[in-house]
Amino acid sequence: MTDSVIFTEDLTKIYQGELGQKPTVGVEGLHLDVRPGEVFAFLGPNGAGKTSTLKLLTRLLMPTRGRALIFGEPVSDNRTMRRVGFVPEQPNLYGYLTAAEMLDFIAKIFGLPASVRKKRISDTLDRVGLAASGGLAVRTFSRGMMQRLGMAQALINDPDLLILDEPMSALDPIGRKDFRDLILDLKNRGKTLFFSSHILSDAELVADRCGILNRGRLVQTGILGDLLESQTGSIEIAFIPAGGRPSAEDLARFSFSEQGGNRVVRVTRPEDVTAVVAAVQAHGGRLVSVSPQRKSLEDVFMAEIGR
Amino acid sequence: MRILAVASNTFKETIRNRILVNILLFAVFLILLSLVVGEWSMGHQVKVIKDFGLSAMSLFGLLIAVFIGIRLMVQEMEQRTIYLILSKPIRRWEFVLGKYLGLAATLAVNVALMAAALWAVGLIQEGRVDLSLIPAILLIYLEILLIVAFALLFSTITSPTLAAVFTLCVYVIGHTTAFIREFITVHPDKGAHWLLRIIYLVMPNLENLNLKAAAVEHAALPPHAAAFGGLYGLGYIAFVLTLTVLIFENKDLK
Structure with a gap:
């Protein structure tokens, strides 16, 4: 004080x-x-x-x-x-x-x-x-x-x-x-x-x-x-599939989206990051980025005021 | 220095006020018009002119006191300029006093201009400047200052309209306290007796500040009448301003 x-x-x-x-x-x-x-x-x-x-x-x-x-x-x-x-x-x-x-x-x-x-x-x-x-x-x-x-x-x-x-x-x-x-x-x-x-x-x-x-x-x-x-939500992995997409068995539990020609998958657990990266590499894909998704102040604000 | 800064700023604000300039011009015009009124007065021209002039000073002083005095604080609050000032290292009483003194300076200029107009008319009519009007003019100024103090007090506790009504009531009652006293004396057992007594005790007796008739008639005044009126007016102003400050000290500026 x-x-x-x-x-x-x-x-x-x-x-x-x-x-x-x-x-x-x-x-x-x-x-x-x-x-x-x-x-x-x-x-x-x-x-x-x-x-x-x-x-x-x-x-x-x-x-x-x-x-x-x-x-x-x-x-x-x-x-x-x-x-x-x-x-x-x-x-x-x-x-x-x-x-x-x-x-x-x-x-x-x-x-x-x-x-x-x-x-x-x-x-x-x-x-x-x-x-x-x-x-x-x-x-x-x-x-x-x-x-x-x-x-x-x-x-x-x-x-x-x-x-x-x-x-x-x-x-x-x-x-x-x-x-x-x-x-x-x-x-x-x-x-x-x-x-x-x-x-x-x-x-x-x-x-x-x-x-x-x-x-x-x-x-x-x-x-x-x-x-x-503390509000970090997910980890985003972007990759370019080449010669074939990762097998359905490897990544069936994840959902993908397309962003600027990249395929993007969002995971929340670190072990899932390892699994996705391994699967992409195993199938000859090229890893573009692995980035933790920080929430914005707006996300924090909305969460705190209960909206 | 802080009081002076607020006073000087208030002086700048009020002296440029269009309402004030209009009222002042009209008052000066009416005083000059008293030359014509004097012509109709069958040999009492000089007295009529002085009486008319002093009454015009008093009446227009009242109008200025009500219009500008009430706006003084209300405008600060409505336009939120007060937030800037009172968040600075200035005490609230310094602010109130500064505002009051600034308007008092503006009113001094107004009364001086009206007095100059009256003397100019007197010079044309009599060929001389009647300085014996000075005590009456000073007490008119003091009466205006007292009314401004009430306007300031009411504007800190109520809406501008009610503040104007209350201030005018003080003026009217202040000039009729002698009748109230007489009524209480003659009818001591009337129902509203206690209320009249309170009004009589609390309200200022503005007749103590009224030397107009004596000044015009050159009548002999009781010794020290002007000095008593002056002290009475100053004491009352100090009382009303203290009350204003006490209320304003703890007022929330929402």
């Missing part, structure tokens, strides 16, 4: 219903431990409690019970938030300000002196690809530009921890690629990133660890590689 960047213990948020309505669970009994330098993907379907969790971490919601610490200090401590950058989902910024004025306002809240602010603003705009748009009014920005500016305001204090709510949802493919590069660059600079996402392919590309939330509860957490490894 002392080394944790984010640590939550029994973190719970129950929303009291309006008159005549039942209370609803935002998130319940959440235990999280995010380590320094990690990129942690917080996954879950809509309504799972991802945004509630992020809002609890950024003091926008008050917990019903439990506690949340960032860098070992309660999130209520103002000093803690000096080291944090936060981008809400589809950030809205002050339309009447220019992008540079917006960042200047945020920099002032962080107490950055005027001598630092000017260069920091220009560097940050450059970093998110808005170098030429600093003087434009925010109300003229597209959704993608708004997302980039949202990221810029989170980077203005050079935070050690970045909390991002669905950071890639409003971006086009180029924007998403830029964003992934930015996340990896920040990771290389030793920053910790905690982001929620429903775009699993993006999460798979950048995350070290992930947690899967469903109906307010954390149902799975772990190193991404381990999670996917």
